[in-house]
Amino acid sequence: MSLKCCPRANITSEVHYVMNVMGFSKSQVDVIQQELDETKTLSLHRVSYVVKQGAGPWWKGVCLRPEIYKTVLSNITMQLKSGQITALLGNSGSGKTSLLDVISCRSSGSVTGKVYYNNYEVTKTIIQDHASYVMQADRLLPNLTVRETLLYTSRLKLPGNTSYSDIKEKVQTVIMEMGLKNVADSRVGGQIFRGISGGERRRVTIAIQLLQNPDMVLLDEPTSGLDSHTARHLVKSLADMAHKGKIVLLTIHQPSSDIFKLLDQVAILTSGELSFCGGASELVPYFSRLGYPCPHYMNPMDHYIDLSSIDRRDKDLEVKTTERQQLFIRSFIASDINIEAEQIVIEDTLQPSRGRQLLSNKRTLGPSHLRVVYTIIRYAKIIVLAE
Ligand SMILES: Nc1ncnc2c1ncn2[C@@H]1O[C@H](COP(=O)(O)OP(=O)(O)OP(=O)(O)O)[C@@H](O)[C@H]1O
Numbered sequence: 205m206s207l208k209c210c211p212r213a214n215i216t217s218e219v220h221y222v223m224n225v226m227g228f229s230k231s232q233v234d235v236i237q238q239e240l241d242e243t244k245t246l247s248l249h250r251v252s253y254v255v256k257q258g259a260g261p262w263w264k265g266v267c268l269r270p271e272i273y274k275t276v277l278s279n280i281t282m283q284l285k286s287g288q289i290t291a292l293l294g295n296s297g298s299g300k301t302s303l304l305d306v307i308s309c310r311s312s313g314s315v316t317g318k319v320y321y322n323n324y325e326v327t328k329t330i331i332q333d334h335a336s337y338v339m340q341a342d343r344l345l346p347n348l349t350v351r352e353t354l355l356y357t358s359r360l361k362l363p364g365n366t367s368y369s370d371i372k373e374k375v376q377t378v379i380m381e382m383g384l385k386n387v388a389d390s391r392v393g394g395q396i397f398r399g400i401s402g403g404e405r406r407r408v409t410i411a412i413q414l415l416q417n418p419d420m421v422l423l424d425e426p427t428s429g430l431d432s433h434t435a436r437h438l439v440k441s442l443a444d445m446a447h448k449g450k451i452v453l454l455t456i457h458q459p460s461s462d463i464f465k466l467l468d469q470v471a472i473l474t475s476g477e478l479s480f481c482g483g484a485s486e487l488v489p490y491f492s493r494l495g496y497p498c499p500h501y502m503n504p505m506d507h508y509i510d511l512s513s514i515d516r517r518d519k520d521l522e523v524k525t526t527e528r529q530q531l532f533i534r535s536f537i538a539s540d541i542n543i544e545a546e547q548i549v550i551e552d553t554l555q556p557s558r559g560r561q562l563l564s565n566k567r568t569l570g571p572s573h574l575r576v577v578y579t580i581i582r583y584a585k586i587i588v589l590a591e
Pocket residue numbers: 255256257274276294295296297298299300301302303312313457
């Protein structure tokens with residue numbers, strides 16, 4: 205049965221059947237179903253991250269070295285929604301990669317504050333089920349073609365009972381999505397044998413992560429080392445992917461103004477704190493209200509990343525730029541944008557959703573049962589959508 209001749213009423217009737225068997229009324233099932241179809245969110249509430257750094261020469265040994273704690277991230281509150289592409293900006297060492305690590309439960313230090321995915325506190329399992337993380341480095345096998353690479357990784361990533369024709373179809377979809385059609389049968393190559401270009405390698409790395417069709421894609425510097433044209437094309441593909449209903453969060457060093465136009469939301473990190481986080485169109489008006497308009501013919505992102513950074517070339521400059529950075533951080537904490545964002549995050553995460561309340565009210569259902577109920581609904585959908 206194709207999707208076209210499978211009206212939505214059929215899907216919900218299957219779901220209703222499963223839920224009715226479990227003792228839920230029709231209206232209760234409707235509320236739960238509605239929430240499943242709703243926008244997905246990733247919310248961070250006052251997230252801070254501290255790491256322990258060993259200081260002093262190595263010959264003093266681990267025990268004798270003084271322990272120094274470094275605050276890498278401080279008080280980060282933000283919300284990302286499916287259908288939006290968000291860029292995390294900031295100069296080197298501002299904490300961009302660390303924030304991705306905290307979101308994806310890969311951090312090695314101590315994290316305070318909360319990260320929620322769809323109002324559930326993020327755990328490694330949730331991340332494994334719903335997110336993909338594209339790291340800075342491309343680790344690909346040089347002797348395989350692009351298609352072979354994707355077929356090989358599909359075998360490892362997709363469930364063991366996925367048929368070969370489904371795998372091939374999935375690979376073809378991802379190849380088209382990432383614009384790899386022209387190089388699909390070219391060898392990836394490496395340092396000895398030249399293969400596809402750097403931009404294409406990046407696309408293959410991203411394509412690998414898309415095989416599982418994640419709800420959320422986190423990318424660390426996907427455009428690093430690419431020329432501006434290739435970088436723009438890559439971000440355009442990511443924006444298209446986000447607009448189809450995914451949460452896309454990428455870190456970026458030096459975004460061009462063309463890339464800026466593709467973004468829905470931007471966050472500027474400066475020494476581990478936010479100096480701005482909001483809609484891309486709000487960036488210039490916000491800083492203009494603070495007394496820092498963007499000069500004509502200047503890339504706004506370059507300009508504000510630059511203004512948010514500390515210039516350590518001489519003492520006077522360092523004092524001046526540190527004061528400006530602190531002003532930006534304090535102003536953003538007190539801004540309407542931040543206060544509103546914080547309220548939204550609190551409302552969304554501290555008050556359980558109606559659907560969740562309904563499920564929780566069933567005394568016999570514990571947290572693991574809630575997962576089972578959601579899984580049953582998912583499978584019911586799959587059964588109806590499949591033949
Ligand atoms: N586990 C750790 N131990 C010690 N220092 C750390 C650790 N993790 C992060 N840092 C420090 O925190 C700061 C932020 O690092 P992070 O890699 O997040 O920056 P970034 O903005 O991604 O930089 P870049 O753009 O250069 O990749 C750096 O000064 C880094 O040295």
